Amino acid sequence: MPRLIVISNRVNAPTDENDASVGGLAMALSAALREYSGIWFGWSGRTTTEFTGQLSLQRSAGVTVATVDLEEQDRQEYYNGYANRTLWPLFHYRIDLSAYERSFDKGYARVNARFADTVTPLLEPDDLIWVHDYHLIPLAQELRQRGVRNRIGFFLHIPWPAQRLFTTLPNHSDLVRALFDYDLVGFQSEDSLSAFREYVTDEIGGKMTDTGQATAYGRQLQVGAFPIGLDAEAFTAGADSEPARTWRGRMEASLAGRQLIIGVDRLDYSKGLEERFLAYEEFLANHSEALEHVSLMQVATPSRDEVSAYQDIRARLDAVSGRINGAYATADWVPIRYVNRTYRRDELAGMYRAAAVGLVTPLRDGMNLVAKEYVAAQDPANPGALVLSQFAGAAEQMGDALIVNPFSREDMSDAIHRALTMPRSERIRRWERLMDGVRKNDVTAWRDRYVQALVSLPEPAQLEEAAVC
Numbered sequence: 041m042p043r044l045i046v047i048s049n050r051v052n053a054p055t056d057e058n059d060a061s062v063g064g065l066a067m068a069l070s071a072a073l074r075e076y077s078g079i080w081f082g083w084s085g086r087t088t089t090e091f092t093g094q095l096s097l098q099r100s101a102g103v104t105v106a107t108v109d110l111e112e113q114d115r116q117e118y119y120n121g122y123a124n125r126t127l128w129p130l131f132h133y134r135i136d137l138s139a140y141e142r143s144f145d146k147g148y149a150r151v152n153a154r155f156a157d158t159v160t161p162l163l164e165p166d167d168l169i170w171v172h173d174y175h176l177i178p179l180a181q182e183l184r185q186r187g188v189r190n191r192i193g194f195f196l197h198i199p200w201p202a203q204r205l206f207t208t209l210p211n212h213s214d215l216v217r218a219l220f221d222y223d224l225v226g227f228q229s230e231d232s233l234s235a236f237r238e239y240v241t242d243e244i245g246g247k248m249t250d251t252g253q254a255t256a257y258g259r260q261l262q263v264g265a266f267p268i269g270l271d272a273e274a275f276t277a278g279a280d281s282e283p284a285r286t287w288r289g290r291m292e293a294s295l296a297g298r299q300l301i302i303g304v305d306r307l308d309y310s311k312g313l314e315e316r317f318l319a320y321e322e323f324l325a326n327h328s329e330a331l332e333h334v335s336l337m338q339v340a341t342p343s344r345d346e347v348s349a350y351q352d353i354r355a356r357l358d359a360v361s362g363r364i365n366g367a368y369a370t371a372d373w374v375p376i377r378y379v380n381r382t383y384r385r386d387e388l389a390g391m392y393r394a395a396a397v398g399l400v401t402p403l404r405d406g407m408n409l410v411a412k413e414y415v416a417a418q419d420p421a422n423p424g425a426l427v428l429s430q431f432a433g434a435a436e437q438m439g440d441a442l443i444v445n446p447f448s449r450e451d452m453s454d455a456i457h458r459a460l461t462m463p464r465s466e467r468i469r470r471w472e473r474l475m476d477g478v479r480k481n482d483v484t485a486w487r488d489r490y491v492q493a494l495v496s497l498p499e500p501a502q503l504e505e506a507a508v509c
């Protein structure tokens with residue numbers, strides 16, 4: 041088995057799966073790397089006054105974690121800038137929030153070059169290199185320029201946007217050109233794959249076959265949809281653990297017989313939290329019988345709080361939740377428990393299990409692992425119902441959820457009502473099919489499918505010969 045070299049912006053050592061680090065990519069990769077020998081390389085999260093390229097190596101559960109510090113200017117221009125103020129909003133269809141600034145482009149190019157300089161000496165000829173997410177799109181191009189001939193794959197955790205949105209990005213074709221230096225590009229969903237196909241064929245006059253062979257810029261690239269999954273077995277076991285039972289008990293005691301609706305998200309505008317609160321308000325207004333009988337708990341862990349759009353959404357959520365609680369709360373009931381903190385994964389599993397409804401309504405999401413976690417944590421004899429946005433990648437696989445349009449308060453209010461009143465037999469029927477999918481398409485299956493696809497591609501050198509012919 042070749043070594044697997046995983047490269048992502050940040051790394052999360054696969055030590056304790058219950059630690060409180062938040063974010064779908066960290067969760068998935070630490071699970072995926074557990075059985076591989078390899079290296080996980082990324083930014084330490086720290087900054088120094090001047091970039092030194094000094095590697096810090098740490099061995100943890102069979103994986104070597106290698107990190108490098110960046111400069112403060114890198115954090116601003118690359119991380120807070122191009123990654124989180126340009127690409128993140130654009131790829132989540134929020135061009136109103138996308139900032140196009142040339143200093144960000146420069147920071148992005150500089151950090152990708154720094155990553156390539158630092159990681160190249162660690163590489164051996166047979167290594168498989170797997171690069172993750174929008175922070176590092178140009179990395180293969182940088183590595184190729186340094187003579188790296190290995191197979192290099194890229195996986196995008198977030199959606200690929202529709203062509204008409206993507207073309208608002210200055211120099212959009214440079215970014216796509218850089219993708220063609222990979223051997224395999226994976227997306228989360230068919231929706232993203234078809235948006236990419238549209239760009240290749242309509243915008244740059246390339247070709248793409250039904251089996252995902254894309255040709256453009258004189259290069260060939262394999263693309264495909266590889267929907268990510270959970271470490272389902274571990275998550276389900278976590279839902280039966282002591283901390284989970286403690287939390288389930290605490291939730292049930294505090295609910296005093298009321299039904300719980302749960303949302304768990306990074307505090308991000310793409311997650312549709314404001315729309316969710318407003319839909320819940322609409323539900324309360326339309327269903328007076330639910331007043332004092334239902335409670336929405338939203339765990340929203342603060343994220344990227346140096347970026348102003350995140351400060352804005354946080355302030356709006358404080359205001360909306362406060363207003364709804366002000367309008368409806370009674371002496372011993374609050375309609376929304378809005379919690380800005382982080383819990384351990386097993387504690388979250390206990391909370392999911394205590395909830396009659398999982399409310400997962402992002403406005404756009406690459407996949408959304410919370411939907412899968414909610415399902416994996418349920419009691420098979422009395423599972424809750426999942427309400428899921430049609431714009432989460434997960435909706436392509438989880439058709440047995442109640443699929444909603446997160447932009448429509450009325451749709452969501454109806455779905456909340458339907459979920460709260462769904463007969464147990466229907467909940468079991470839907471849950472069994474959902475759980476079957478969560479188990480089959482788990483994180484190991486995702487990793488193996490991707491790595492297998494990468495390994496089975498022709499050697500990069502052969503491809504070049506084929507292109508010359």
Ligand code: GDG
Pocket residue numbers: 058059060061062063064065067068197198268304305306339341381382383384385388405406407408409410411413
């Ligand atoms: C990106 C893509 C894609 C949340 N609060 C706590 C906590 N979390 C964990 C959840 C879940 C993860 O964070 C969030 O994952 P998502 O998949 O929902 O979303 P993103 O962070 O935006 O992830 C996404 C993912 O990458 C993987 O490819 O699915 O579409 O946007 O695991 O449980 N974890 C802990 N405490 C919390 O309070 N421990």
